[in-house]
Amino acid sequence: MGFMNIFKHLLADDWGVHPDDHKRPAADQAVRVMPVPAKLYLPLQQHLGGPARPVVLVGQKVKKGELIAEAQGMVSAPIHAPTSGTITAVTEITAPHPSGLTLPAIILEADGLDEWVELHGCDDPFALPAAEIGKRVAAAGVVGLGGAAFPSAVKLIGASRAKVTTLVMNGGECEPYLSCDDRLMRDQAAGIVDGIRIMLHATGAKIALVGIEDNKPEAITAMSAAAAAFEQIRIRAVPARYPMGSEKQLIQVLTGIEVPADGRPADIGVVVHNVGTALALRSAVREGKPLISRLVTVNGNCASQPGNIEVRVGTLAEEVIAFAGGLKGDGLGLARRVMGGPMMGMQIPHWRVPVVKGTSGILAFDTVEVAEQEPNPCIRCGSCVKACPMGLLPLEMSSRIRNEAYSEAIDLGLKDCIACGCCAYVCPSKIPLVQYFVHAKGELAAQDRAKLRGDATKKLALQRQERLAREAREKVEAAAKRKAEREAAAALKAAATAAVVQESV
Amino acid sequence: MTPATLTAQPVASPHAHGGNSVSRTMLRVQVALVPATLYGFWLFGWPSFFLWLLTILSCLAFEALSLKMMGVTQIKRTLFDGSALLTGWLLAMTLPPWAPWWVAILGGFIAIVIGKQVFGGVGQNVFNPAMVARVALLVSFPLPLTQWVYPLPLTSLAAPDFIDGLRIFLTSLPQPDAMASASILGYTKTELSRGIDLLHSLAGDQAPVLSWIGARSGSFGESASLLILGGGIYLLATGVITWHTPFAVLAGIALPAAIGHAVDPGHYLSASAHLLSGAAMLGAFFIATDYVTSPNTGSGQIIFGLGIGFLTWVIRTYGGYPEGMAFAVLLMNALTPVIDRFVKPRVLGRDRKGKALDVPEGNA
Numbered sequence: 001m002g003f004m005n006i007f008k009h010l011l012a013d014d015w016g017v018h019p020d021d022h023k024r025p026a027a028d029q030a031v032r033v034m035p036v037p038a039k040l041y042l043p044l045q046q047h048l049g050g051p052a053r054p055v056v057l058v059g060q061k062v063k064k065g066e067l068i069a070e071a072q073g074m075v076s077a078p079i080h081a082p083t084s085g086t087i088t089a090v091t092e093i094t095a096p097h098p099s100g101l102t103l104p105a106i107i108l109e110a111d112g113l114d115e116w117v118e119l120h121g122c123d124d125p126f127a128l129p130a131a132e133i134g135k136r137v138a139a140a141g142v143v144g145l146g147g148a149a150f151p152s153a154v155k156l157i158g159a160s161r162a163k164v165t166t167l168v169m170n171g172g173e174c175e176p177y178l179s180c181d182d183r184l185m186r187d188q189a190a191g192i193v194d195g196i197r198i199m200l201h202a203t204g205a206k207i208a209l210v211g212i213e214d215n216k217p218e219a220i221t222a223m224s225a226a227a228a229a230f231e232q233i234r235i236r237a238v239p240a241r242y243p244m245g246s247e248k249q250l251i252q253v254l255t256g257i258e259v260p261a262d263g264r265p266a267d268i269g270v271v272v273h274n275v276g277t278a279l280a281l282r283s284a285v286r287e288g289k290p291l292i293s294r295l296v297t298v299n300g301n302c303a304s305q306p307g308n309i310e311v312r313v314g315t316l317a318e319e320v321i322a323f324a325g326g327l328k329g330d331g332l333g334l335a336r337r338v339m340g341g342p343m344m345g346m347q348i349p350h351w352r353v354p355v356v357k358g359t360s361g362i363l364a365f366d367t368v369e370v371a372e373q374e375p376n377p378c379i380r381c382g383s384c385v386k387a388c389p390m391g392l393l394p395l396e397m398s399s400r401i402r403n404e405a406y407s408e409a410i411d412l413g414l415k416d417c418i419a420c421g422c423c424a425y426v427c428p429s430k431i432p433l434v435q436y437f438v439h440a441k442g443e444l445a446a447q448d449r450a451k452l453r454g455d456a457t458k459k460l461a462l463q464r465q466e467r468l469a470r471e472a473r474e475k476v477e478a479a480a481k482r483k484a485e486r487e488a489a490a491a492l493k494a495a496a497t498a499a500v501v502q503e504s505v
Numbered sequence: 506m507t508p509a510t511l512t513a514q515p516v517a518s519p520h521a522h523g524g525n526s527v528s529r530t531m532l533r534v535q536v537a538l539v540p541a542t543l544y545g546f547w548l549f550g551w552p553s554f555f556l557w558l559l560t561i562l563s564c565l566a567f568e569a570l571s572l573k574m575m576g577v578t579q580i581k582r583t584l585f586d587g588s589a590l591l592t593g594w595l596l597a598m599t600l601p602p603w604a605p606w607w608v609a610i611l612g613g614f615i616a617i618v619i620g621k622q623v624f625g626g627v628g629q630n631v632f633n634p635a636m637v638a639r640v641a642l643l644v645s646f647p648l649p650l651t652q653w654v655y656p657l658p659l660t661s662l663a664a665p666d667f668i669d670g671l672r673i674f675l676t677s678l679p680q681p682d683a684m685a686s687a688s689i690l691g692y693t694k695t696e697l698s699r700g701i702d703l704l705h706s707l708a709g710d711q712a713p714v715l716s717w718i719g720a721r722s723g724s725f726g727e728s729a730s731l732l733i734l735g736g737g738i739y740l741l742a743t744g745v746i747t748w749h750t751p752f753a754v755l756a757g758i759a760l761p762a763a764i765g766h767a768v769d770p771g772h773y774l775s776a777s778a779h780l781l782s783g784a785a786m787l788g789a790f791f792i793a794t795d796y797v798t799s800p801n802t803g804s805g806q807i808i809f810g811l812g813i814g815f816l817t818w819v820i821r822t823y824g825g826y827p828e829g830m831a832f833a834v835l836l837m838n839a840l841t842p843v844i845d846r847f848v849k850p851r852v853l854g855r856d857r858k859g860k861a862l863d864v865p866e867g868n869a
């Protein structure tokens with residue numbers, strides 16, 4: 001293996017980067033459970049796809065686990081009350097997004113009783129048909145907990161339709177600073193393995209490959225022990241390297257197969273789920289509990305007590321940090337607030353932003369960690385080319401984007417970019433490459449929308465023109481018809497008059 | 506709301522950085538050049554020190570002037586990112602150690618203004634600035650650019666002292682014959698043209714010797730092959746450069762040289778003579794690896810390096826000049842955009858041509 005690594009290194013086949021992982025000491029602290037805060041802020045869009053639609057009224061009393069917003073559309077997920085209490089408003093709150101824009105949310109005031117709604121679990125999920133498991137997972141609002149928050153049921157049902165053979169479980173947690181998946185695998189390995197077995201049953205996959213980065217030996221040991229009895233579940237240590245937890249990369253490392261560009265993992269018989277999702281799925285199916293809480297890593301140089309905290313969805317980051325021990329020096333020296341990991345997470349404008357289902361971390365960085373610098377010109381060193389896990393040419397793409405030559409950037413593979421941030425991480429000139437790519441993707445989407453809108457307008461204009469022409473034609477025809485009728489009537493009258501005259505003669 | 510919350514600008518991920526910077530990279534290259542440079546001072550004395558110093562100062566001055574004329578606001582930041590300094594340093598390494606003062610000034614002008622700033626500054630130039638200056642000087646002023654001196658270590662009696670060194674540097678008088686010497690490449694070329702084959706010319710008393718430690722005449726900084734190699738290994742170890750380019754350049758020289766030498770030792774120098782003389786080592790590790798003017802991909806760099814090596818050997822063997830590294834580098838610099846266009850990494854999930862991989866049978 002060592003030799004192969006050197007060989008691969010020589011062939012420059014070592015994609016990705018090796019950031020300092022900063023996972024300890026947070027990863028080694030026992031999980032702390034945060035009490036329910038007084039108010040919970042529940043955005044209707046906590047997942048990929050259509051936003052949920054509220055099904056509660058202001059002033060309505062709800063119990064813990066009660067449906068408060070239902071899924072809307074094919075790809076969506078419902079939202080449940082994380083505790084019992086009263087709905088006080090359906091309004092706009094700051095989104096977990098760098099723009100600081102708002103998005104609609106339900107605000108729930110806790111009554112302090114934390115009283116469950118009646119739950120309908122299932123003692124033997126393996127007796128249920130796959131479709132029924134998918135239905136229960138969908139109803140529980142389970143989404144991918146690795147960060148992307150894709151509705152899990154959609155993936156499960158799609159996988160069983162596509163006849164997948166392999167379930168890849170993502171325990172990579174390649175983002176530095178984060179350790180919530182690590183903690184779950186150490187503490188609740190048996191539950192995760194049970195969840196994986198339910199996933200296998202629901203998808204029809206034959207084996208599950210659990211990829212865990214080798215910087216988490218405790219998690220590997222715990223998971224191996226828990227999975228020992230099930231030969232269809234295989235725990236695999238993968239090299240710690242960012243972005244190992246990216247879907248396409250993890251699949252390639254574990255199965256040796258590449259997901260075709262523009263394709264989905266299901267095309268090669270694979271479906272990927274996060275280990276944390278397996279646990280949420282297990283309690284959804286076995287106990288009937290919807291997804292209302294999650295483990296969040298609080299970390300960064302400014303966090304005085306880094307660690308993992310079990311938080312109800314909808315809790316403000318501000319309160320999570322306060323519970324975790326606050327910021328060092330009351331936030332003096334705080335340089336950046338991030339939700340998610342340092343490589344792909346979102347910068348947030350202030351701490352009054354709620355934890356959503358996909359929030360894996362709340363990071364408080366100081367100036368050492370995010371030394372902001374103005375970008376220098378590109379020196380074409382090629383570091384980004386070596387780092388790119390997709391085999392793209394970030395420096396070429398960014399120079400095209402700078403000249404607004406978006407179509408050339410697409411030819412260079414802009415659409416294959418996974419925005420992992422490796423290129424910007426290694427860039428000696430500190431060029432914000434990901435920002436370029438995100439901007440270009442946004443511009444292209446806007447152009448597409450404008451084109452669609454333009455096409456629609458054109459169509460409407462054409463239709464109007466046609467309608468006007470038709471109406472004019474019809475008018476002319478009607479006038480002609482009326483004239484003809486009038487003339488015919490006149491002729492008839494004349495003839496009648498003539499006849500009368502004749503008769504009278 | 507604190508004031509900080511109002512000023513926070515939207516910044517895209519990643520929020521972490523690996524810590525590499527342009528100045529750190531440049532600094533590492535300079536560190537790698539230090540041993541060979543110091544040794545060069547010792548070998549060739551004070552004149553070489555003045556040459557080195559003035560070349561660098563000239564480069565910095567022309568860089569500052571260009572930036573000012575272009576209206577760059579943060580002149581200091583760009584000026585001291587280390588790139589102009591490095592260009593001057595590398596140019597000085599390739600000059601004859603006792604070259605006069607105006608060579609340094611003119612060289613700095615050509616390298617920075619014509620070689621770099623007219624293209625738009627750092628990162629935009631097509632050709633390696635140091636090599637542009639080297640070649641322009643060589644073609645324009647062949648005499649002072651091909652006058653080599655015997656190494657006269659500073660400790661030896663014949664070595665010029667500080668004042669003498671200054672005089673040699675500033676007066677640009679022809680050097681006394683006793684001190685003049687030829688490099689092995691020049692010597693053998695001349696002898697071959699006189700009809701004396703290598704077997705005889707190299708056996709003669711006058712023949713320059715090969716030396717790993719630089720006890721041979723040649724440009725100021727390139728003679729101590731061992732120290733250059735050491736600097737190159739430091740660059741490899743610190744990840745500033747990868748093995749592709751240097752390996753390919755050396756292989757590109759050594760392979761044709763070995764074949765030629767095996768076929769006709771009377772006309773073709775051996776591979777070791779080629780590798781240890783002229784700018785082979787310096788070119789392979791420090792010149793050809795210039796980021797801006799070399800391809801971005803490993804495979805592209807191998808093609809690029811092999812091209813430089815082979816062209817160097819061709820020019821040395823068949824060309825009019827005894828040394829061809831600078832010409833070879835410039836020629837391959839011109840081909841770099843073409844190489845970059847055709848040699849691209851394979852995108853994950855696509856074939857080499859950029860077409861999406863097929864969905865395997867039975868999974869459609």
